[in-house]
Amino acid sequence: MRSLIVVVALLVLVPLFKFCAERPTMTIVPIYAFSLPLASVVELNVPLPPPFNTLSSLLGAFLLAAVFVHITVFERARVPSPPVGLWCLFMAWVSLTALWAPSSGKAMQGLMIAVPLVMVMIAFSLLNWSRRDIDVLRLAIVISGLVVGAYALYLLVSGAGLPSHGVNARFSVTSDAEDTDPNILAASLLLPMAMALEMFVHTRITWWSRRTSRWIGGCALILTLFAIIATGSRGGLLGSFAAIVLTLYFAGRSARGRQVARRSASSLVTLLVGFALVVGVIGLLSPNAVQNVVGSDPIQRLTRPDSSGRNDIWKAGYLACERHCDHGIGIGNFVAAYNETFPFSGATGNIGLNRPAHNTYLQIAVETGFVGLALLLVALASEWAALSMAPAREIMPAQRAALAALLIAEVFLTAIWFKFFWLLIAVDRAIEAAPEQESVASESPGPDGLPPTLAAPVMRRAGVVET
Incomplete structure (x- = not known):
């Protein structure tokens, strides 16, 4: 019976995967984007630890596999834009901080979450949109x-x-x-x-x-x-x-x-x-x-x-930054730094230990140091510059607004290693690619073998096209 189920599953999944791999931008990518607010909390009965046992994680893995097959079999990959390189540089430094993290287990857990998110963004950058x-x-x-x-x-x-x-x-x-x-x-x-x-x-x-x-x-x-x-x-x-x-x-x-x-x-x-x-x-x-x-x-x-205890958390986080912001305590180890300094923070509320930063910039500064924070800000500035260019402004003017809004919300949240943050960054990659695709299409040869931008003036001079 189990063998029959496996065979039936393969008969269904293989054609489905091939269909998604042929055109991921019209299939698995929008499905993944649609699923994030809901599928991130749908746990599956699979032999994987949280948070990799959710439906959104499964769809993310399916997306990465489909994009890999797409760029190796069906279509040549795009060359990633400069912001992708800056994000990779940021991720390289974040990974390096795991070497000196006091809790190597927390650091490795943080990297296991962070790396696939960046990979999804890179996958978007390799596709033609x-x-x-x-x-x-x-x-x-x-x-x-x-x-x-x-x-x-x-x-x-x-x-x-x-x-x-x-x-x-x-x-x-x-x-x-x-x-x-x-x-x-x-x-x-x-x-x-x-x-x-x-x-x-x-x-x-x-x-x-x-x-x-x-x-x-x-x-x-x-x-x-x-x-x-x-x-x-x-x-x-x-x-x-x-x-x-x-x-x-x-x-x-x-x-x-x-x-x-x-x-x-x-x-x-x-x-x-x-x-x-x-x-x-x-x-x-x-x-x-x-x-x-x-x-x-x-x-x-x-x-x-009231501030819901954030002021007291930020006081302890500031003291932690004084101790660790030179090179960072290591990814995934903000809580350890917070627990060190909380008794000396002068907190007025009973907010307790083991609290997240409730501020992404504070978390990055404590975990990865000023170098990591600087690399993050440079990468974000490159995103803003890319979205400020003329084609992107016309294709999706709301993207800059969403980026600014999310960066404001990150002052009160610890949310950089969540799928929705990297979905927004990944959408930037799609917007970058679309003008290239449109310009390539506009330069495709016309009936006379000339691109439209050259064929129109020739036909106009010949009296074929009215001015």
């Missing part, structure tokens, strides 16, 4: 936020209640607080929210009308923002505000800037009116629903003026 491929990827990411937001709305409106995290009930896709962090979920939704807003005011999906794209973008924007609010994450809410403002700003500076500005104003008014009508209808049909939302723990948490 078209504008249609980017539209598929964009839509997959937007729909992922829409699905998560719809689930959050269902939990609150139906009265089912939000999952319990400590003493508060905050939205997450699973009720096990050890498997998910609402703050991480909020940060993972910043990219879908920015892309949804971009669809609403700027970008039309290739195979849809502008009206359809706007409707889907508007619905996804509302639901994704609702999910972020339901997490009760103040860092996520601050990042979402930055994403909205910067997306509108960068979209307004595109080639269709004036049109975008007019559409943004009218569309946002329409969106707010529609949202108010939906809230009114829900209030009439179920008076307790609105009360459940307003009185929920996430809303109450967002309005409290």
Whole structure:
């Protein structure tokens, strides 16, 4: 019986893998991007330790294998861009810090998580992307936020209640607080929210009308923002505000800037009116629903003026930096440095030991030293420079906004070694490749053997093309 199951599985998986390897940008890549907010907490019954036993990790491994076969069998790989080299340099230094880490086990565990994430980003950089491929990827990411937001709305409106995290009930896709962090979920939704807003005011999906794209973008924007609010994450809410403002700003500076500005104003008014009508209808049909939302723990948490213990953690982290920021204590060992210095930090709250940094930049500085922090900032600056170039600005103006929003949220989170962070960096690689593909296509020989850019002037001089 077991042999029969293996044979059937091979008969299904081999053709499926071949199909994905032939065109990964239209198959496994968007599936992987769509799955991240949900599949990262879906544990599988496989003989692998956490976090490698999740559905998203399995899809990531499938993606890497499909891309490898694609570039060796079906299509030549692209030459990676300079930012990829800078990320590899950063990763090389991070790996080097494992040599002097006090806990080699923690360091190796950190590397086992970090290296595959960087490999996925490199895989994106090796693929050839078209504008249609980017539209598929964009839509997959937007729909992922829409699905998560719809689930959050269902939990609150139906009265089912939000999952319990400590003493508060905050939205997450699973009720096990050890498997998910609402703050991480909020940060993972910043990219879908920015892309949804971009669809609403700027970008039309290739195979849809502008009206359809706007409707889907508007619905996804509302639901994704609702999910972020339901997490009760103040860092996520601050990042979402930055994403909205910067997306509108960068979209307004595109080639269709004036049109975008007019559409943004009218569309946002329409969106707010529609949202108010939906809230009114829900209030009439179920008076307790609105009360459940307003009185929920996430809303109450967002309005409290406390720091959730972060100030005390940062004090201990600052002392740890004074001791270790010259060359770093080693990847995965921030907690050890924190435990050393916490008794001397003068913390006023009983926040305890074994706490994460709740600040990515502080974590990187303590674990990898000022060299690692400098390499990280240089790599991020190269991403910003690449996204500021003319082709990228027009293809996806929301990408810079999402990057800025995530970097703001990282001030309150320890989230660099999460899939959603590297998905955003990987999307940059797709945007870089699309202009190259379009320019190559535009220079392909026409019916007379000349590229279109040369054939048109020749035909015009011959009187074939009207001027």
